[in-house]
Amino acid sequence: MPEITYLEAIREALFEEMERDRNVFCLGEDIGAYGGAFKVTEGLQSRFGESRVIDTPISEIAIIGAAAGAAHMGMRPVCEMQFIDFISCGYDMLTNYVATARYRAMLPCPMVVRGPSGGYVRGGPFHSQNPEAAFLHTPGLKIVYPATASDAKGLMKAAIRDEDCVLYFEHKYLYRRIKEEMPSGDHIVPIGKARTAREGTDVSIITYAATVWKSLDAAAELEREDGLSVEVIDLRSLAPMDDDAIVATVKKTNRVLVVHEDTRTGGVAGEITARINELAFEWLDAPILRVTAADVPLPYSPPLEDYVLPQTADIVKAVRRLASY
Amino acid sequence: MTKNLRTAAARVRDVGGAGAGAAPLAREQKIELYYYMRLTRTLEERLVNLYRQTKVVGGLFRSLGQEADAVGSAYALDRKKGDILSPLIRNLGSMLVQGAQPLEILRQYMAKGDSPTRGRELNIHYGDLVRGFIGQISQLGDMVPVMAGVTLSFKMRGEDRVGLVYVGDGATSTGAFHEGINFAAVQRCPLVVVVENNGYAYSTPIAKQTAAKQFKDKAIGYGIAAEQADGNDVIAAYEATRRAVDRARDGGGVTLVELVTYRRKGHAEHDNQSYVPEGEIDRWSSSNDPIDRFVKVLTGSEEGVSAAELEAVDRRVTEEIDRATDEADASPMPEPADALVGIYADPPAEQPLWFREGIRAAVEVNERPAGWGTHDA
Numbered sequence: 001m002p003e004i005t006y007l008e009a010i011r012e013a014l015f016e017e018m019e020r021d022r023n024v025f026c027l028g029e030d031i032g033a034y035g036g037a038f039k040v041t042e043g044l045q046s047r048f049g050e051s052r053v054i055d056t057p058i059s060e061i062a063i064i065g066a067a068a069g070a071a072h073m074g075m076r077p078v079c080e081m082q083f084i085d086f087i088s089c090g091y092d093m094l095t096n097y098v099a100t101a102r103y104r105a106m107l108p109c110p111m112v113v114r115g116p117s118g119g120y121v122r123g124g125p126f127h128s129q130n131p132e133a134a135f136l137h138t139p140g141l142k143i144v145y146p147a148t149a150s151d152a153k154g155l156m157k158a159a160i161r162d163e164d165c166v167l168y169f170e171h172k173y174l175y176r177r178i179k180e181e182m183p184s185g186d187h188i189v190p191i192g193k194a195r196t197a198r199e200g201t202d203v204s205i206i207t208y209a210a211t212v213w214k215s216l217d218a219a220a221e222l223e224r225e226d227g228l229s230v231e232v233i234d235l236r237s238l239a240p241m242d243d244d245a246i247v248a249t250v251k252k253t254n255r256v257l258v259v260h261e262d263t264r265t266g267g268v269a270g271e272i273t274a275r276i277n278e279l280a281f282e283w284l285d286a287p288i289l290r291v292t293a294a295d296v297p298l299p300y301s302p303p304l305e306d307y308v309l310p311q312t313a314d315i316v317k318a319v320r321r322l323a324s325y
Numbered sequence: 326m327t328k329n330l331r332t333a334a335a336r337v338r339d340v341g342g343a344g345a346g347a348a349p350l351a352r353e354q355k356i357e358l359y360y361y362m363r364l365t366r367t368l369e370e371r372l373v374n375l376y377r378q379t380k381v382v383g384g385l386f387r388s389l390g391q392e393a394d395a396v397g398s399a400y401a402l403d404r405k406k407g408d409i410l411s412p413l414i415r416n417l418g419s420m421l422v423q424g425a426q427p428l429e430i431l432r433q434y435m436a437k438g439d440s441p442t443r444g445r446e447l448n449i450h451y452g453d454l455v456r457g458f459i460g461q462i463s464q465l466g467d468m469v470p471v472m473a474g475v476t477l478s479f480k481m482r483g484e485d486r487v488g489l490v491y492v493g494d495g496a497t498s499t500g501a502f503h504e505g506i507n508f509a510a511v512q513r514c515p516l517v518v519v520v521e522n523n524g525y526a527y528s529t530p531i532a533k534q535t536a537a538k539q540f541k542d543k544a545i546g547y548g549i550a551a552e553q554a555d556g557n558d559v560i561a562a563y564e565a566t567r568r569a570v571d572r573a574r575d576g577g578g579v580t581l582v583e584l585v586t587y588r589r590k591g592h593a594e595h596d597n598q599s600y601v602p603e604g605e606i607d608r609w610s611s612s613n614d615p616i617d618r619f620v621k622v623l624t625g626s627e628e629g630v631s632a633a634e635l636e637a638v639d640r641r642v643t644e645e646i647d648r649a650t651d652e653a654d655a656s657p658m659p660e661p662a663d664a665l666v667g668i669y670a671d672p673p674a675e676q677p678l679w680f681r682e683g684i685r686a687a688v689e690v691n692e693r694p695a696g697w698g699t700h701d702a
Contacts, residue, residue, distance in 0.1 A: 069475035
């Protein structure tokens with residue numbers, strides 16, 4: 001089978017799920033005839049028609065709210081946020097309505113909210129965000145953020161089949177930069193299971209999304225130059241979080257670096273650090289370190305963006321500090 | 326007895342369902358409207374007593390003076406076809422029309438473990454897809470996009486069903502109202518949006534809510550049909566909503582229905598209504614009470630319902646609520662740990678926090694590295 005990109009893998013998952021289940025439909029801005037701002041949904045409308053690939057007004061509240069209503073009635077909507085930065089326009093609908101529906105009203109709300117996320121693309125403050133931490137704090141939502149093309153496909157299929165709302169963050173830097181051959185058959189990646197992206201014994205890096213690749217680059221460099229064996233854990237799912245995988249790698253290496261592209265304060269790294277503190281404190285030989293973005297809105301100009309976002313060199317530096325602690 | 330009344334009346338309604346068009350309501354149907362209005366009012370009066378006895382755990386929201394618009398509009402739906410509504414806080418009457426039970430309402434208010442939401446949500450915030458009502462949340466306007474999606478699913482599946490969503494005058498100022506009604510209009514969803522104009526949003530009068538002359542006018546901007554009716558006239562509320570329901574069912578898309586009424590009690594029971602001009606409430610209660618008005622119609626020469634007949638309905642209502650009150654009072658409070666169940670389908674429950682378990686701390690359940698030998702000493 002030919003290799004396909006991360007973006008094509010998402011599209012393939014949407015195609016397969018819409019073929020499989022008539023209740024699956026897509027809605028979002030410019031996703032139909034135009035195929036979406038990044039062309040993720042290209043070809044879907046010509047295959048499945050306007051009623052199943054719905055071009056909506058610029059109304060994130062309505063997109064998410066209508067998806068919730070349809071989901072109550074047994075449909076399986078997949079909402080596109082044109083950029084994930086606009087998910088905040090539907091924040092109330094997601095956190096107050098969707099996330100609580102099952103708990104407060106026994107109303108099932110099986111739906112996916114997906115959208116291009118993340119920086120390293122000179123997108124500026126409103127086309128580069130990583131808003132996962134805001135939703136990690138909301139019980140009732142699931143969150144996935146794949147780093148590879150096969151995970152992008154397998155997690156999308158799992159998200160569509162999940163009985164609850166799944167926020168599916170897709171990294172736009174990875175859209176066309178990585179390629180992979182898809183596993184054959186009905187490829188599902190279970191939500192809530194991390195992946196060991198690289199085996200190692202000296203230091204663990206726990207990360208997800210685009211910084212998985214920066215961490216792998218750093219690990220290769222550290223092996224080459226320092227002889228260090230670095231393990232890289234790709235969380236893939238943030239909610240639920242794979243505590244077993246986190247604890248296992250802590251026990252293996254006893255030194256942990258948490259890396260993410262989102263800003264630092266109140267970020268996911270703080271939650272991971274707290275869990276390790278509670279579950280495996282005695283296994284640590286060094287304080288847990290974080291490499292994250294600085295606490296600033298993401299700036300546009302390349303020297304500014306590069307300075308703010310985590311880079312491979314930052315990860316190398318942090319791992320060296322941990323190894324020598 | 327009450328149950329028999331409802332069953333008999335429901336049968337009448339089924340016969341006279343949407344297929345009959347907007348035919349005038351039969352005598353039995355009008356008595357049923359009276360029953361639901363009286364049930365709403367008496368149930369709320371009972372809740373006031375329970376509130377004063379501190380048996381209602383949270384706030385209490387009244388619909389005094391608004392019973393006709395809730396009951397009349399909901400009555401325009403066809404339960405047999407599977408129509409669904411989403412009520413607002415002053416639409417208890419609409420839920421009763423769809424089959425909500427006083428016992429459920431009482432258990433909700435009393436935060437009981439066997440309430441429809443098992444003690445998770447307050448007051449009339451609950452629903453049942455089978456009976457055709459979806460529980461609201463407190464963020465006003467949010468149910469408009471949700472009901473747009475419910476009715477979108479009707480359209481996508483080619484089902485002959487209609488949805489109705491209630492908003493107050495205040496909710497028309499929200500972004501969710503705008504986005505939801507516009508989305509539904511563009512998609513030509515079979516949706517009726519009832520704007521229940523009762524004069525106030527908490528303490529804010531409509532003049533501070535909108536510069537529009539009337540809420541009905543907002544339909545123009547969305548390119549949808551509009552209806553307006555005296556919300557204190559139950560038949561007028563029914564007929565205006567019925568036209569909108571028929572339009573939706575016939576593929577005519579969204580209608581905004583403005584029902585003009587008046588909120589005679591405060592936002593909730595604690596509200597002293599200091600912001601209401603003197604005499605305003607008395608004027609509405611003495612000359613424009615929806616139940617008084619409807620009694621006059623029913624007992625007039627045209628309808629010829631006897632006072633005794635209506636008194637019998639009142640007695641049945643009281644008996645039904647008495648029974649429900651006893652039962653709700655005897656209901657258990659929820660088991661505390663039920664709070665952790667059902668956030669997701671999978672996992673089915675959250676794990677208790679260790680300090681709630683009252684057992685070993687996390688540091689003890691995890692094995693320790695070999696050679697870390699001082700811990701047990």
